[in-house]
Amino acid sequence: QVRLLESGGGLVQAGGSLRLSCAASGRTFISYAMGWFRQAPGKEREFVSAISWRRDNSDYVDSVKGRFTISRDNAKNTVYLQMNSLKPEDTAVYYCAAGNPWAIPTRNKIEYIYWGQGTQVTVSS
Numbered sequence: 001q002v003r004l005l006e007s008g009g010g011l012v013q014a015g016g017s018l019r020l021s022c023a024a025s026g027r028t029f030i031s032y033a034m035g036w037f038r039q040a041p042g043k044e045r046e047f048v049s050a051i052s053w054r055r056d057n058s059d060y061v062d063s064v065k066g067r068f069t070i071s072r073d074n075a076k077n078t079v080y081l082q083m084n085s086l087k088p089e090d091t092a093v094y095y096c097a098a099g100n101p102w103a104i105p106t107r108n109k110i111e112y113i114y115w116g117q118g119t120q121v122t123v124s125s
Contacts, residue, residue, distance in 0.1 A: 002026040002098050002114040009094060009119030012086055016123070020081040022096030022116055033099035034072060034079040035112055038092035038121075045095070049081060050105030059105050064090075086123045093118040 008020040022034070035050035049070040051058045058070050067086075072079040079096060097112035099105070106112075 002029065002032065004096050004098060004114055004116035006094065006096050006116045006119040009121045011122045011124065014087055014123055014125050016086050017082070017084045018086065018121060020083065020094055020096075020119060020121075022079045022081075024077045024079070024098065026077070028101065029077040029098075030074040031101040032114075033103045033105045034070075035097045035099060035105065035107075035109075036070060036079075036081045036094060037097060037109055037112075038090075038094045039118075040092040043092075045109060047107040047109065048094070050099070050107065051079065052105050053102060057105055059107065061107075083121070086121075088123045088125045091121060091123050093120050 003025040005023045036048040037045050039045040049060045051070045067084050069082040095118045096116045098114040099112045
């Protein structure tokens with residue numbers, strides 16, 4: 001069992017930055033590929049970024065490439081999403097998720113086992 005708790009969301013002006021954190025409980029955190037997803041009002045939850053357990057493989061949706069950076073600190077059981085140059089269209093609830101142990105990162109949300117409660121990110125124009 002892995003419990004995930006996101007933090008770091010908030011209100012920011014366009015062009016600003018936020019860093020989201022996702023703290024995980026459980027001794028096996030190191031084995032999980034971790035992902036970030038987001039869901040805007042009236043839209044489906046979409047993939048944002050993912051990182052492998054060894055941090056040697058990461059993936060980003062095209063709309064955030066060059067602006068967002070995913071990282072993880074396995075010693076702290078935490079995964080981060082640094083978001084720079086934020087745009088109003090980045091406004092959403094952001095969720096972190098843990099995938100199958102030892103798996104490569106995936107964009108497919110049905111392959112993620114554990115989910116956090118989400119943190120709201122609002123970007124004003």
